[in-house]
Amino acid sequence: MRINHAAQICALSASDLEEFIADWLAQRCKDYYAHELWRGTGDMGRDATGYVTDRRMEGPWDNFQCKQLSSKLSELAAFVELGKIFKHSADGAFSLPRSYTYVAPFGVVRRVQHFVAHPEQFRQAFLDRWDNDIAERLVGNQIVKLTPGIEAMIQAFDFKNVDWLDAVRLVNDPACKPGLVAWFGADPGPGPRGVVPNEIQASESAYIGQLLNVYDEKKPGTCPDVAAALACPEFGPHLRLQRTRFFDSVAFDRFYRDSTPDEYLRNFKDEIYHGVVDVHAGTHAGRFTRLGQVMQQAAVLQPSGVLGKHAGPQVKQGTCHQFANEGLLPWDR
Structure with missing residues (x-):
């Protein structure tokens, strides 16, 4: 109705x-x-x-x-x-x-x-x-x-x-x-999916640089740069998936920043951060393992409110890459 x-x-x-x-x-x-x-x-x-x-x-x-x-x-x-x-x-x-x-x-x-x-x-x-x-x-x-x-x-x-x-x-x-x-209490509706540009953007350079270090730890010398990582059979699909998640989260932010009060997006991100920070800080076999476990944890989080209702797994995971960009949850620490 x-x-x-x-x-x-x-x-x-x-x-x-x-x-x-x-x-x-x-x-x-x-x-x-x-x-x-x-x-x-x-x-x-x-x-x-x-x-x-x-x-x-x-x-x-x-x-x-x-x-x-x-x-x-x-x-x-x-x-x-x-x-x-x-x-x-x-x-x-x-x-x-x-x-x-x-x-x-x-x-x-x-x-x-x-x-x-x-x-x-x-x-x-x-x-x-x-x-x-x-x-x-x-x-x-x-x-x-x-x-x-x-x-x-x-x-x-x-x-x-x-x-x-x-x-x-x-x-x-x-x-x-x-x-x-x-x-x-109006529902602003679902946000749009993100569009992943072919070229690496300045807005994603920080977390991607961290991912290259993660890949290098797992297989040294395999991914000296983005082009090599994308061409790598093991890490190329993984990197493309992370970019999809990141730009889905960026599109999500843009849509709800314009359609909900400011505190809604702040509260959503705060809940995501507190939902994954302990996993990120835990002991792991390596950086790649930490990354995977944080992604798994983010996917199953159930944030409150209307934004939580419309946030799919990829949006929550992409938000973690935004935290990595900001230095809050770096992937290569």
């Missing part, structure tokens, strides 16, 4: 929606220098902000206005919320945002949808309706007339960068996946 995550987002409280959006922005951090939540009264029309540079709000920034309502965002509310940005920008509180997004789980009324689709009509409507519809609703017990400063901000803002997100649009955004996993 498919879970309706959009309905779950609609059921969040107003404060939880802001937290959820913060988690969503955290996943989009590659688009931002940093992000921030503004809580309670005095937020000046900001709920969640994403900063493009280290100048933060004095440089380019994006605003996400979260409105957890029991119905669609109304036309008047849309004007008032964005109007707060123009008012406080004119007052010098912050620069105009680069973009403005209404986050309303139930969506927006048709008229708001129309204005977002017609940027210049939206701009003109602000100028035409400010004094009658917006002025008395921006600040408590105060009427904020359309001053030259506010008008300048309305004229300067790029209305093409106004958008809206409802719960369905949020759920369909790939950056929302970690939030769905963390908040609602």
Whole structure:
């Protein structure tokens, strides 16, 4: 049975929606220098902000206005919320945002949808309706007339960068996946298999160099380099298998780094490490034997959580090669 995550987002409280959006922005951090939540009264029309540079709000920034309502965002509310940005920008509180997004789980009324689709009509409507519809609703017990400063901000803002997100649009955004996993226990699904390049990559040179030393201990002089190891009837198939495991683990990491909260992958790797470290540290007949016993142990581990559910033996074994790369569990010690 498919879970309706959009309905779950609609059921969040107003404060939880802001937290959820913060988690969503955290996943989009590659688009931002940093992000921030503004809580309670005095937020000046900001709920969640994403900063493009280290100048933060004095440089380019994006605003996400979260409105957890029991119905669609109304036309008047849309004007008032964005109007707060123009008012406080004119007052010098912050620069105009680069973009403005209404986050309303139930969506927006048709008229708001129309204005977002017609940027210049939206701009003109602000100028035409400010004094009658917006002025008395921006600040408590105060009427904020359309001053030259506010008008300048309305004229300067790029209305093409106004958008809206409802719960369905949020759920369909790939950056929302970690939030769905963390908040609602969503299953991100199985990750892809790795692709093994023909040429040895810099990212695998450390553990492969260690494997050459392992092979040399077992049969000295047989594998002076990778080409010789791959051509060796005994060690060639073994080396190819280790590379498959390594790149399967790399693909696994990449997929779940983008689709689950950061701590999920950290916890998965921590469980793998503690599951094999004692075997690695034990007494063995030789390095090749140690390697084989660590691989056997890794294959049968059953890590907890959703990542453990989707990690096949080769992913767990390849993770051990990542530990070897990092010097945590070197194969040739």
